[in-house]
Amino acid sequence: MNDLQDLDCKLKAAGTSLEVLSRTADCVVLFGSRSARVDRNGSDWDLLCVGDGKTRNSPSLDLVWIAPKRIHSIDWRRSELAGHVATFGTVLSGDFTWRATVERSDDPAVRKATRLSLRVRILTKDWTRLAVAFRQKHIRLLSNDLVRLAFLSRHEAVPPTPILESRHEKLSEIAKEQSENGLLSFEIRDQFLLLKESLGGTGCCLKSAESIEKAR
């Protein structure tokens, strides 16, 4: 089965098809890891459709609809998703000329830094009440967002998750860079590194758990 047949199977399971989408949407764009050819076994399919439809997400398919009038709005043109789709997207049908209207600005980086800082504060407060599997999940999410922030702060498009994950070994440097450029406070940087460190070996975990308790 080729790739697009697999996508069509997933769409049919969701009650639609590539043929229906091509007919009803002004533009259908494949994005994410499948489009960038960095997909792994079990990677989901990400599709962006311009038109009037209902966005839906499942483990194997993310189908995102954007209203035609919104595609030319400043909010959309400066959004993280628009930047990603314009850079890594592959058009499957319709008019993709709007990709040239996407702009780079500081807005997505500022929003990302604000959300990331808030999550670090909340996680620091609740860290000891989370089961280890949840701690791992949140560190993974925070780590990916920190790498996203690094791309956004340089006005670059955010690449798909497998590429973000390949940068996790440089998280300390990235956190330092983002605190030096003023997007993250030094306090948030240190709290993030402390949370991350607490997932290391047992000794390190106990030591960090004590530090996190004191930080609270």
Added chain:
Amino acid sequence: MINPFPKSSHAEIREALDELDHEIVFKEDLEHISVVIDVVLSAFARGADLPLKCEVSSKTVMKSLLSFGLSNDAIVFHETLEEIASLTLYDDTVECEQKLEEAESVRSDLYTAFEDFLDQLFAESEAT
């Protein structure tokens, strides 16, 4: 049905639920609520000694709780949260706003579902 939760876990779960009910201003606190849901699930998981796996941890606990009799309202809410999480991944504010409206409308159902579940489990446990 055998209550899988020891009495000692009651207070911890109750505390997490109270935070969910009282301390969250929902729309302004999306980051907070997703963590608190995991705190609630952690308390349940610890209480029932549920095995958790990374990546699918929330689903593992939710599925187990469903088998213990947790209402479907909680599952629907949790799925909505997961959808929001995948939208916020790309910072799509308009789509998030729409999803938040949906999630807000079922938030009280989530709290009620968890609370009923908890009351039922511990009432049964105290009766025996």
